[in-house]
Amino acid sequence: MTLPQTTTAAGVPAPGTPLLEVDDLHVEFRQRSGVVHAVNGVSYELAAGQTLAILGESGSGKSVSAQAIMGILDTPPAVIRGGIRFEGRDLLTMSAEDQRKIRGPGISMIFQDALSSLNPVYSVGWQIGEMFRVHRGASRKEAKRKAVELMDRVRIPAAARRVDDYPHQFSGGMRQRVMIAMAIALDPRILIADEPTTALDVTVQAQVMDLLKDLQRETGMGLILITHDLGVVNEVADDVAVMYAGRIVERGTVDDVFTDAAHPYTDGLMKSVPQVEAKGGRLQPITGQPPNLAAIPGGCPFHPRCSHRRLGAAAAPGRECATDVPPLRLVAPGREAACHYSEEVLGV
Amino acid sequence: MGRYxxxxxxxxxxxxxxxSFLIFAMVYALPGDPIRALAGDRPISPAVVEVLTERFNLNDxxxxxxxxxxxxxxxGDLGTDFRGRPVLDTIERTLPVTIRLTLVAILFEAVIGLVAGVLAGIRRNGFLDNLVLVSTTVIVSIPILVLAFIAQLLFGLKLGWFPIAGTRDGWYGYVLPGLVLASGSLAYVARLTRTSVAENLRADYVRTARAKGLPRSRVIVQHTLRNSLIPVVTFIGADIGSLLGGAIVTETVFNLPGIGREVFDSIRSQxxxxxxxxxxxxxxxFIFFNLVVDVLYAVLDPRIRYD
Known part of the structure; x- marks a missing residue:
């Protein structure tokens, strides 16, 4: 799946090159108390116009892998291995300066809490305009004009009047729109949205997600949506990758995965969400705790919490859940899962 | 803001x-007779004592x-001392010395304290950070009196770099006393800046600034320092108010005729x-510079409004 030479002499990506290729990405944090394995061999691709949802609970490595792609993890303490290719160019081997120039016009990111993610001492117009001043060398006046345009584009009412206001003067939803305006300022090819709606009211969540979808339709950018919210995934994503303990445990189209999970963890996630149709039924939480990333269980990292696990003599040869690591493998057309017994899980 | x-x-x-009333009452309550103190060991006639007591209303x-x-x-009359010299003249004579000393001290405090604090905060646990931590601990634990003598001995006598006393050398003579006077606050400014910078570097908006593809220098200067300096600038502002109150020890050791020494002498002679x-x-x-700090706070941090 990896192409040895994907860039032509002029630096223009060869046709057919995915926008983003993440190849066997590992991220570790070396700490005094030990090594925390946050991301353990994640691979995926993203095409223009595609929306990939990365689903997982806190500590599953979804945010860390995104920050590794952005190049905003401090190394050290973080150690990053593997390949991250943006339009065929490996971000991990290029100079820090080249990588910086991709942040903004190439890949940009929005974060969960817009209030703490915006600088409190600068006006929102200044912060949006900074993108044009730094990356495009625009004048202050020009930058401000662009900022108003962008605020209009993300549907902030009375943009011209509010451009000089400060982040604390906006509501939560409007602040997240400011973040989005800043992130899309330079028409990035990829937008990574890290829990963009988690801190917002439900009604505002829907508006923000609609806005993201509309912007994606206009620009054709690839969208990586990091979330633990199954509802959001269902509404906007094309494909979903489910992460657990720093690995992708299941991948497929949203329709397939949501209809019939191929991994017991995904299955557990689906069953722990209230369903409107299934009135009166009990929710089935996943038992146990997410693993400590400094001491991930051997074999399948999910096996201590898994209801389908087979241990010892009950397991098929080479498929013992506590000792044999299940590879991410094709389990049905267009479906991948990292479980020794996916076929059984699929049937349920 | 204007109304505020x-x-x-x-x-x-x-x-x-x-x-002023409290100070007046405290001076009033001092034991002893200032007229007798004025005369010292020389004999003084009861008639003179009576005239002076009457002139200064001392029996009222x-x-x-x-x-x-x-x-x-x-x-506009601040009264006179017992020798008949107007208090206003005394202030006019001593205040410029204290103002110069304050300016030099604040300059040291702000420049050295800020630079040391910023460098230490950016590279936490690095060599500079440890150097700043150790040296500031040493400085704050030495009494200013000892520090003043060490500075005089080392930089004044042994190395001969700076004059050790008096105001004859103009601004140059203020370098050593200014440094000594600033030392405590300087250490505090360095510590405060270090903590503030280190804290802000971990802030979410600094992560955003990096995600925006800003150069590292801009991430630090525009998005970290500006926010980190708010507590520091307010401390320095308030410190100007206290330093203008004169420094009795520093002014005495370095023989600078400022208002600190003047007020100390005046208390002794009642x-x-x-x-x-x-x-x-x-x-x-003190009050005025605290007001300046409060106003500055609102200028630096848009979240603070007084209206």
């Missing part, structure tokens, strides 16, 4: 009245004395009018 400042300025008046009750003082104040005049002025500086 006006209100705060008006509030200074009752505070100064109260402060506290209220009357204070009222006489206030009446003078309204016509020069009531001088003490009240100068201490009230110190109180004014």
């Amino acid at each position: 400042i006006a209100r705060r300025l008006l509030l200074i008046i009752p505070v100064l009245l109260g402060a 009750p506290l209220w009357v004395q204070y009222w006489e003082y206030l009446k003078g104040l309204l016509s 020069e009531g009018a001088v003490v009240v005049g100068i201490v009230t002025l110190m109180v004014f500086f």
Whole structure:
């Protein structure tokens, strides 16, 4: 799946090159108390116009892998291995300066809490305009004009009047729109949205997600949506990758995965969400705790919490859940899962 | 904002009245006879004592004395000392010395303290950070009196870089006393800046700044320092107010005729009018610079509004 030479002499990506290729990405944090394995061999691709949802609970490595792609993890303490290719160019081997120039016009990111993610001492117009001043060398006046345009584009009412206001003067939803305006300022090819709606009211969540979808339709950018919210995934994503303990445990189209999970963890996630149709039924939480990333269980990292696990003599040869690591493998057309017994899980 | 400042300025008046009365009462309560103290060991005739006592209202009750003082104040008269020299002249003579000392001290405090704090905060646990931590600990644990003598001995006598006393050498003579006077605050500014910078570097908006593809220098200067300096600038502002109150030890050791030394001498010789005049002025500086700090706070941090 990896192409040895994907860039032509002029630096223009060869046709057919995915926008983003993440190849066997590992991220570790070396700490005094030990090594925390946050991301353990994640691979995926993203095409223009595609929306990939990365689903997982806190500590599953979804945010860390995104920050590794952005190049905003401090190394050290973080150690990053593997390949991250943006339009065929490996971000991990290029100079820090080249990588910086991709942040903004190439890949940009929005974060969960817009209030703490915006600088409190600068006006929102200044912060949006900074993108044009730094990356495009625009004048202050020009930058401000662009900022108003962008605020209009993300549907902030009375943009011209509010451009000089400060982040604390906006509501939560409007602040997240400011973040989005800043992130899309330079028409990035990829937008990574890290829990963009988690801190917002439900009604505002829907508006923000609609806005993201509309912007994606206009620009054709690839969208990586990091979330633990199954509802959001269902509404906007094309494909979903489910992460657990720093690995992708299941991948497929949203329709397939949501209809019939191929991994017991995904299955557990689906069953722990209230369903409107299934009135009166009990929710089935996943038992146990997410693993400590400094001491991930051997074999399948999910096996201590898994209801389908087979241990010892009950397991098929080479498929013992506590000792044999299940590879991410094709389990049905267009479906991948990292479980020794996916076929059984699929049937349920 | 304008109304807020006006209100705060008006509030200074009752505070100064109260402060001056308290100081007046404390001087009044001092034991001993200032006229006898003035004479020292020389004999003094009872007639002279009586005339002087009468002229300075020393036999009147506290209220009357204070009222006489206030009446003078309204016509711009701060009174005279027992030798007949106007207090205003004394202030005019000593205040410039203290202002110069304060300026030099603040300059050291701000420049060295900020640079050390920023460098330490950016590279936490690095060599510079540890150097700053150790040196500031040493500085704050040495009494200023000892520090002053060490500075005189080392930089003045052994190395001969700076004059060790007096004001004959102009601004140059203020370098050593300014450094000594600044040392404590300098250490505090360095520590405060270090903590503030290190904290802000971990802030979400700094992560955003990096995600925006800003150069590292811009991430640090525009998105970290600006926010980190808010507590530091306010501390330095308030410190100007305290330093203008004069530094008795520093001014004495370095033989600088500033208001700190003047007020100390005046307390010993029970020069009531001088003490009240100068201490009230110190109180004014302190309040005024605290007001400046509050205003500055709103300028630096848009989240703070007084209207």
